[in-house]
Amino acid sequence: MDNQHKYAVIIFRSTGLDNARHIAFSQQLGEKLEINPFFYGIEKDRLREPFLWDVGNIELDGSLVKKDSRRWHHSLGNALWHTDSSYHQQRSKYSILLSHGNPSKGGSWTHFADTRRAYADLPQEKKDELENLIVEHDLWHSRKLASPQVYGNPLPHELAAKPPAHHRLVQVAPDGRKTLYLAAHAKLILGRSLEDSQKLLWELIEHCTQPKYVFSMEWLSGGDMVWWDNRQSMHRANTYTESMTARDVRRTTIIDDGPLAYGVSLEDKLAAGWVPPEIEGVDDA
Numbered sequence: 175m176d177n178q179h180k181y182a183v184i185i186f187r188s189t190g191l192d193n194a195r196h197i198a199f200s201q202q203l204g205e206k207l208e209i210n211p212f213f214y215g216i217e218k219d220r221l222r223e224p225f226l227w228d229v230g231n232i233e234l235d236g237s238l239v240k241k242d243s244r245r246w247h248h249s250l251g252n253a254l255w256h257t258d259s260s261y262h263q264q265r266s267k268y269s270i271l272l273s274h275g276n277p278s279k280g281g282s283w284t285h286f287a288d289t290r291r292a293y294a295d296l297p298q299e300k301k302d303e304l305e306n307l308i309v310e311h312d313l314w315h316s317r318k319l320a321s322p323q324v325y326g327n328p329l330p331h332e333l334a335a336k337p338p339a340h341h342r343l344v345q346v347a348p349d350g351r352k353t354l355y356l357a358a359h360a361k362l363i364l365g366r367s368l369e370d371s372q373k374l375l376w377e378l379i380e381h382c383t384q385p386k387y388v389f390s391m392e393w394l395s396g397g398d399m400v401w402w403d404n405r406q407s408m409h410r411a412n413t414y415t416e417s418m419t420a421r422d423v424r425r426t427t428i429i430d431d432g433p434l435a436y437g438v439s440l441e442d443k444l445a446a447g448w449v450p451p452e453i454e455g456v457d458d459a
């Protein structure tokens with residue numbers, strides 16, 4: 175575990191793990207695994223397993239994902255720098271991605287940015303500005319950024335499945351260093367306008383993802399697996415292309431059970447300028 179805390183990203187080559195052992199390995203690393211919120215039943219899921227997120231490019235019937243399908247557009251968000259599950263109020267700590275079968279021809283990569291080193295290099299003035307900020311994370315924000323034509327207006331059941339969450343921008347990583355907790359799901363800084371929030375958030379994302387802070391993993395063969403810590407890194411996939419061959423990658427996500435797992439309290443949110451959403455059907459007259 176010390177190495178995981180230190181490096182944040184650990185790669186295992188040609189593991190030979192199947193779904194059950196992928197899940198069993200993951201269950202040793204935390205109290206609970208996340209259930210994929212897009213799991214709509216065994217019959218509608220290629221992997222038939224609620225603890226696994228199907229993040230490959232293969233449809234339920236085995237065909238490759240078609241350009242401009244809803245799955246294609248959903249995947250575009252994964253090519254933006256992000257932290258998995260930051261849009262949950264109880265966030266997740268680790269993700270473990272396992273490849274089944276050969277990687278896509280022409281090179282298949284996942285990129286990671288070290289948000290601890292990036293934070294450490296910020297000028298003190300900037301650190302002071304960021305110290306107490308609270309960020310609203312919203313899955314639908316990142317989907318909209320990546321694919322405005324499809325996710326400009328998410329479907330009601332999608333919105334209901336995933337309301338936003340609130341976390342501090344500056345946090346202490348498991349190794350004790352300060353880190354930034356942000357990325358593409360980060361929509362709003364409480365107390366600031368959407369425009370000002372996005373300007374600062376993307377300025378920070380660009381700072382964190384300079385080549386000097388980025389490590390890129392190449393997927394070489396089936397069974398390759400990567401275990402990363404979402405609390406002290408950001409990551410992104412390559413975008414789907416029409417010439418891409420099959421990429422069958424499956425993810426488990428381990429829920430954070432540490433002291434910062436639940437983000438900020440309601441009192442802290444209200445003090446920072448959070449406005450509760452209006453609840454339809456409630457009439458205070």
Ligand SMILES: [Fe+2]
Nearest residue numbers: 252256257258
């Ligand atoms: Fe991801």
